[in-house]
Amino acid sequence: MADTTIASIKARQVWDSRGRPTVEAEVTLASGRSGRSIAPAGASRGKREAIDLRDGGTRLGGLGVNKAIDAVNRLVGPALTGMDAADQRAIDTALIALDGTAQKSTLGGNACVAVSGAVAWAASAELNMPLWQHLQQSFNVSAAGIPAPMIQIFGGGAHAGNRVDVQDFLVICNGATSFAEAAEWTAEIYIAAHAIMKKRGQIAGVCDEGGLWPDFDNNEVALGLTTQAISDAGLRPGTDVSLALDVAASEFWRDGRYHLALENRSLSTGEFIAELERWSNDYPIVSLEDPLGEDDTEGFVAITELLGDRMQIIGDDYLTTSAAQVEKAGHDKACNSVLLKSNQCGTISEVFDASQAARSFGWNTVMSGRSGETEDVTLSHLAVGFGADQIKVGSMTRSERTCKWNEVIRIEERNRSLDYWTFLTP
Template identity: 35%
Template sequence: MTQIQDIRAREILDNRLEPTLRVTVETAAGCATADVPAGRSRGEHEAVEVRDRDDRYSGLGVRRAVATVEEQIAPQLRGRSVFEQRLLDELLVEMDGTETKSTLGGNTITGVSLACLKAGATAASQPLYRYIGGATTSTLPIPFFDMIEGGELSGSALPFQEHQVVPIGAESVSEAVRLAAEVYYELGDLVAAEYGEASLNVGDEGGYNPIGLTDPRDAFDLELRAIEQLGYQNAFALAADVAASQFYDPDTDRYAMMGTTMTRDDLLEFYEDLVDSYPIISLEDPLHENDFEGFAELTDRLDTQIIGDDLFVTNPDRIHNGIARGAGNALLLKVNQIGTVTEACDAAQLAARNGYSIQVSERSGQTADTWLADLAVGLDAGQIKTGVTRSERTEQYNRLFEIEANLGQAGTYGAGSSKNQPFGSAGETL
């Protein structure tokens, strides 16, 4: 019942109308499919995607990846048990033979690994989150909502990529999503009134794009006003995905932001002022992706969560380096950054053992596949980042609603993150 009978793949479209990969693994217990996400804001140390680079879809097609799955990978994995996830993933890594997964493709490997995982859950007659986390899995993650977008995700002039609201004062996922939705509606009214109806256009993850807004502090002010007008001050804190590599110039070692340039020290002082002025509980990628020293200094200076995304790229080797140097205190986990489920879970366990919090994250290119929600619960992560609106985002929330209902009284909202106290004293509501 658990042996792989066949592995198939096809080219599908993500939310940006760009091709991605859907992989199907067949056993006697049934078929399981997994869709592969794709990032727009990508770190230089991530696993490499294989794209066709021809005339179709401006070179973004994945027919090569489909052929790799069916002609190279499937013959090697047929007959093996889907319960042997680590062995299957090790075989994929061995077949590829490169650190960046450039032979088979990170997207190809991710699709096969995830489809095998889902096939294992099907064969075990378990929901995916239970198959990942075991019988005691009970943590429902705190969602980080990207209400106003900038950087690579939008057409606005804001340097920070995401300006987030975080419902840490909610008592359940369903309440957290409801409160955030109401803030989103209220924020839309403020944005339209002050920046025009065109500013209600959204970025890749559903956040607003206020025209003419260039200062992250103005974005946070808008979010605070929406929260306060609803009387939800006791429910929310703020956070940001800075994605600083996007406005860093390695030639000058300077950050270009708000019409000026900043040194690392200038930027660290800016963050200190920002956290002093706003109830910010988390900063993601506040410095460029190779600045372990700067991350360590900021982690020491601020009593808040400092997340490594491009810094760590879900890679155990880079996480080891960060731990040794005291760089950051939280990991952004993206399976397709490293390639396989096993490597991603190893990264999460390494981070958690060393007191780092885990935030499971989507990519800007998503489909309606909801394995991300199950992964966040199964890993006991306690935090999830999956955008705001658009169906590929809201389907993750709908899946969390289902899991919450299945867990019933056993479910605990945000318990995974609170164990490590990731937010420090800043983890207070407004």
Template identity: 45%
Template sequence: MSEIRSLYGLEILDSRGWPTIKATCTLSSRAYASASIPSGRSTGTAEAWELRDGDQARYRGRGCRQAADNINTIINQALRGRDITSQQDLDQALCELDGSPNKSRLGANAILAVSISFARAQARERGISLYRHFSELLEEPVTHFPRLTINLFSGGRHAGRQVAIQDVLMVPSGASSIDESLVTMSNIYQTAADQTYETYGMRLLTADEGGQAPPFESSEVMLEAAVAAIEGAGYRPGEDVHLAIDVASSHFYRDGQYELDQRRLQPGEMIEHLCRWRSRYPIVSLEDGLAEDDWLHWPHLCEALGNTTLILGDDLLCTNPERIVRAIHSGACNGLLLKVNQIGTLSEAITAHRLARQAGWQVTVSVRSGETEDDWAADLAVGWSADQFKNGSITQSERLAKYNRLLEIEAGERLPIRPWPRVLKPGHTRHL
């Protein structure tokens, strides 16, 4: 049991220069901790609501002063001096205080900042590492480090929409540690930068998450360049390194069709197109291969590729337990992309995680395009024994903060890294 002494919220800036929230929780024991909350650019319509000020004179309406003020007034007044029995107790109190179905009254950004800062303060009060505390909240032991999926090239909303798909990521599947994974990725990243200069005569330009963003003519050219970078760095595509693709199909889905690189594809044709990519390139993971509301065709995609490929739901699921249950029963995918700020509290994210595990799915813990230098997501990925950790590229301090935290944990923990791939046969479901 912990008594909250005070809660303080502050508007800060994320990695894109847009406002976000930082909260500080002080307990009666005088243990205190802060947590900074990310923000997404490519967001699903079912995500919890980020509260923005709407004042066009400040940050084009994206200010977060009201969300910060909600922490300092409504939330602080309601919870100050209250004995909190558990993380679940705190998160339930926050949801009841908000009272809306999507956290729009107080703001999911304010609520999550308090949820994470309380967890970190409790870990400090107990004198244990944050990842150990996260593990205890989940009630499962830490068994391994996550396999990294690291951005190499970006398009879509993360870059200049020069191609439709959002990200091509490297999976250092042959690496046996976090350290070796980062060495592999660094070699590939620098090789890609050299090849980009040779091909396009341009200096290195990066997207929101640090991925390179050359003016590719099509998504296929981007995939070919990724394979060339792997080979140019001295690695074997499909053996030492695989590819993961964030298709982000919702952003080019119009009137029941997919507008992919100047082509209009029916859903069945889109699935066939992804199957051709899978046969041609060493792809082991497809994220949001179809649009978030194209529920009819997701099971067909999973049936076609789910025995060889991780079919990840991001916008489809939004870390929302109700949508996860629907996807399990329909056989829509075999993996959850877990973003805590999509649902708004740690406790609700735990529910989402458990549902995915009960179904036999893999879980990829992911950060957002608008990040801060806070590293709690790395502790979460380790503490919840994620299968994968998606953190962006290996440039930019908001990304490196998490990778450096993983290196720090690895230096003190003798844990294996998650082997890849390990996916289910398509259509696998369990009764919940």
């Protein structure tokens, strides 16, 4: 008989893809089975999201995580020992109560998300089932499925030294019939994009999330070249493959205006929405993430009314994986999709709650990684187990990205009964 009683919890310092310290939690059960999970870290962060607990001072540029590790070993471990790891909701409720703050500032969002994930992995190991299936059963999800990959081709914004104002230029293979096929199409597009940039002499390197780090004169050039790369790969823009933008507009929204540094322009909300509308008319864009600043609710309402009937308007910094924020935005008609990041809220249960709130409004859900990632593949299982429409974790290069794509490919291969999401098929 399975014994999912928690025997011990410990944390250690490990490293993320930017060479920065982060928290790994390891949970051991009474049976001897164990699970581990690592906290990711974001570069562009919403002001309402859970706070990473860092040490400050001079060591490691102030980014040390000894305080978060101590919180796990000294506070979380004793509090959760003896609890049932199979009851994820109870575990996460206990974590939230132990922290006692809205943004996890006592324990740290990094400590909480590592422990929450490690508990889930340990329980799934003892129950002898894949993590996605354990999550599906734990939260009574009826529509587990294979998400469509949303994959970065060009990086910008805070992920690429602000060489381009827009943070991510991505593709969604809406004509693909499987995750594996979509990944292969995207790899061909990436190769084609690299060839274009090499010929132009405009490659500045590789950005935080593995996409090409371009040297462009304006933001729109990236739209044209991504579309060209789709065609050069032998695919049809808008039919086989469409564009998605992570605008991350909070990064350049100041004093009620949008400041495009690359183009030396300052736009009002209405002017910036008009610019995004023009781009959407001229290029095969099907998704806009954070097209307005995180406090520009009027702008979100306006762009959702204008473009929401033909594309995703995704809230990221605007919603910060918060069920309450999703509820408010849903009533305001300020988005039609939500980005879900486990470390924005701090626990798996809160990711589920935000997902369910979005579903109650008929929204799409996109499970997302962060710019500071690791070999941890919890994200892949959350996307499948919670039936996300898409998964977004960066580009086709760098192993902290590809490990998550590869994990979904394995899940898809082993579970042919799971539907591949095709909601964007023309």
